[in-house]
Amino acid sequence: MPHQKLRRRRPDAPRRAAYRILRAVTAEGAYANLETSRVLEESRFDHRDAAFVTELVFGTCRLQGTYDAILRAASGRDGFDAPLADALRLGAHQILGMRVANHAAIAATVELAAAEVGERVAGITNAVLRKVAARDLEDWTAELVQGLDPADALAVRTHPPRWIVDAYADVLGDEAPSALRANNIAPVPHLVVRPGLAEIDELDGEPDLISPFGARRWGNPAEVPAVREGRAGVQDVGSQLVTWALARAEAPRGPWLDLCAGPGGKAALLAGLARQQGSRLLASELQPHRARLVAQALRAYPEPHRPVVLAADGTRPAWRPGILARVLADVPCTGLGALRRRPESRWRRTPDDLAALVPLQRALLGSALDAAAPGGVVAYVTCSPHRAETSGVVDAVVAARDDVTVSSAPAHLPEIEDAAVGDYLQLWPHRHGTDAMFLALLRKNGN
Numbered sequence: 001m002p003h004q005k006l007r008r009r010r011p012d013a014p015r016r017a018a019y020r021i022l023r024a025v026t027a028e029g030a031y032a033n034l035e036t037s038r039v040l041e042e043s044r045f046d047h048r049d050a051a052f053v054t055e056l057v058f059g060t061c062r063l064q065g066t067y068d069a070i071l072r073a074a075s076g077r078d079g080f081d082a083p084l085a086d087a088l089r090l091g092a093h094q095i096l097g098m099r100v101a102n103h104a105a106i107a108a109t110v111e112l113a114a115a116e117v118g119e120r121v122a123g124i125t126n127a128v129l130r131k132v133a134a135r136d137l138e139d140w141t142a143e144l145v146q147g148l149d150p151a152d153a154l155a156v157r158t159h160p161p162r163w164i165v166d167a168y169a170d171v172l173g174d175e176a177p178s179a180l181r182a183n184n185i186a187p188v189p190h191l192v193v194r195p196g197l198a199e200i201d202e203l204d205g206e207p208d209l210i211s212p213f214g215a216r217r218w219g220n221p222a223e224v225p226a227v228r229e230g231r232a233g234v235q236d237v238g239s240q241l242v243t244w245a246l247a248r249a250e251a252p253r254g255p256w257l258d259l260c261a262g263p264g265g266k267a268a269l270l271a272g273l274a275r276q277q278g279s280r281l282l283a284s285e286l287q288p289h290r291a292r293l294v295a296q297a298l299r300a301y302p303e304p305h306r307p308v309v310l311a312a313d314g315t316r317p318a319w320r321p322g323i324l325a326r327v328l329a330d331v332p333c334t335g336l337g338a339l340r341r342r343p344e345s346r347w348r349r350t351p352d353d354l355a356a357l358v359p360l361q362r363a364l365l366g367s368a369l370d371a372a373a374p375g376g377v378v379a380y381v382t383c384s385p386h387r388a389e390t391s392g393v394v395d396a397v398v399a400a401r402d403d404v405t406v407s408s409a410p411a412h413l414p415e416i417e418d419a420a421v422g423d424y425l426q427l428w429p430h431r432h433g434t435d436a437m438f439l440a441l442l443r444k445n446g447n
Contacts, residue, residue, distance in 0.1 A: 008122075011112040014049045015090070018056040019116055022086045025061065025344050032061050032344045040220075047219070055186075060093040061343035062184050063159050067092040070140045074131035075124075084121050087113040091129045096140070102133040159184055160346045164336060167386045171426070179385075182430035183339040183346075188216045190237050191227065192265075195272030197300050198231035210415045211240040213269060230300035235265045236341065238427045238434030239383075242266075245412040245425070246326055246379035247273035249441055254325035254376070258283045259314045259368050262290030264297030266330055266381075271298055271307045279325065281307040284314055315363045321370045322444075326377050329368040331361045333382040333389050337436030340429055354388050361393045369397070369404055374446025377407070382438045390438040391424055398442065407441040 011019075017039050024030035036057050040050050060067065067089045072078060080088060091109030094100040106129045113125040135143075145153040151169070155162045158180035168176040191203045192214045200207050204224055205217030214237050217224070226232035243266045256274045261267040261283035271281040283298065285291040291311040298307050312318040314329075334353055335345045361382070368378045382389050398404050410420035416432065419425050425439040 008111050008114055011115050012108065014045060014053045015108055015112050017043055018053045018090060019087060019112055021057050022060060022090060026086055027082060031342065032057055033341055055098060056090060056093060058186060058343050059097045060089045063093065063097060064089060064347050065161060066156060066159050069144050070132060071128060073143065075128045083117045084113060087117060087125065088128060092132050095129065095133045096137040106130060106133065163351045164346055167336060170387055171385050178430045179428055185340065187340045189218060189221065190214050190235060191217055191221060191224065191232055192235040192240055192269060193232045194268050194300060196275055197272065198226040202226045203232060208237055211237050214240050233265055233268055233297060236435045238437035239266055240269060241413055242379065242381050242437050242439040243269045245409060245439060245441065246328055246377065248412045249377040249407065251325045251377045252373055252375045254323065254373055255279060256281045256326040257324045257371060259327060259329045259364060260331055261285045261294045262287060264294035266328060267294055267307065268297040270328060271301055275305050280305065282319065283307050284310045284312045286313050315367050317367055317371060319371060322373050324371045324376055325373055327368040327372050328379050328381065329364055330381040331364045333357060333384040334386060335383055337383040337385050358388055358393060361389060362397055365393060365397045369401065369442065369444060372444040374444055376444045378442045380440040380442065383435055385426060385436040385438060394440045403445045405443045405445055407443050409439045409441045412441060
């Protein structure tokens with residue numbers, strides 16, 4: 001009797017979309033949040049399916065290292081080819097991290113792997129996921145931490161690599177586990193108005209308790225007319241607050257600068273605040289494609305008040321020194337403070353990245369200070385709590401200059417409790433419900 005090819009059901013569209021997003025993240029370096037937004041916009045899934053795709057992608061990215069360890073233990077193998085590994089990770093998250101029945105998760109993942117990778121992997125996909133499903137996540141974790149030292153065990157329990165655990169512990173001590181666990185909780189989306197262009201009630205959400213510009217709102221931001229029109233945007237409250245602090249600092253009259261403006265969220269808020277004070281913003285971004293994103297974020301501001309956007313190297317200024325009243329230096333960093341929203345970053349970044357980032361951060365802060373007018377204020381901002389990128393950079397730059405005074409950043413955000421680190425300010429997800437933003441305010445000496 002001739003062999004008949006097994007007929008399988010086609011994978012459902014949400015799981016196939018999640019798989020293709022994850023492949024773009026792991027194989028092509030895509031950002032999970034941006035790729036998910038793009039795919040969901042094109043797919044036109046209903047709210048339920050869109051939420052399923054988002055949780056499947058983000059949850060898998062957050063626990064990728066843990067799931068890989070579980071898959072190795074369940075299979076007895078050192079690893080899998082990348083396309084199959086991504087399918088197995090998605091299956092593991094449905095079994096261990098979502099309310100999907102084990103049999104449904106296994107069957108759907110087998111169908112997905114067979115369609116996307118090849119029929120040859122159907123058997124191993126089924127066998128491995130059945131072993132994964134024999135225990136819950138707590139039991140698997142208990143097995144994985146056996147014999148580990150406390151820091152390695154904490155990394156397994158809270159799901160980042162060990163070096164991130166060490167970085168958090170260096171700053172927070174015994175409080176580090178709380179912060180690390182908070183990075184695994186999906187944040188409530190926050191919208192933000194462009195000052196002078198939209199009002200809070202247009203955001204159709206719950207006004208934030210601290211930021212006067214933001215509101216919490218679940219759902220697709222594009223459903224809000226002000227967002228579609230560019231009069232509002234999506235921005236974590238931490239980013240709103242550090243931007244607001246710069247605008248509240250006393251400074252001379254004159255133009256403002258966003259030194260590293262891409263992709264444009266802080267620039268869009270800062271532009272409105274500058275406009276309210278009779279000033280104008282210059283927004284600079286090194287990469288042309290990111291400069292175009294900045295221009296898009298600023299599109300709703302009318303001429304002649306629309307900010308000027310430059311594609312320029314912040315370490316080689318395209319502007320004269322000593323002329324800017326306020327400068328925002330939101331420098332490139334490891335992003336360890338935004339792991340709630342960028343879950344893949346914990347696996348993409350390594351300690352070696354600091355070797356390139358820290359010198360760049362120091363150079364950009366120095367350039368920002370050179371650009372400031374006498375009496376002007378510079379806000380040094382990172383979305384990272386790593387000491388090397390925060391106080392380490394500021395302390396080194398200030399020590400090498402005699403024209404800078406450190407101002408009290410906490411004094412410019414008195415509404416926030418338990419964020420002061422001397423004159424610096426450090427926000428935390430577990431304390432403040434924000435990304436772990438760092439802020440230092442520096443004043444250029446002079447009259």
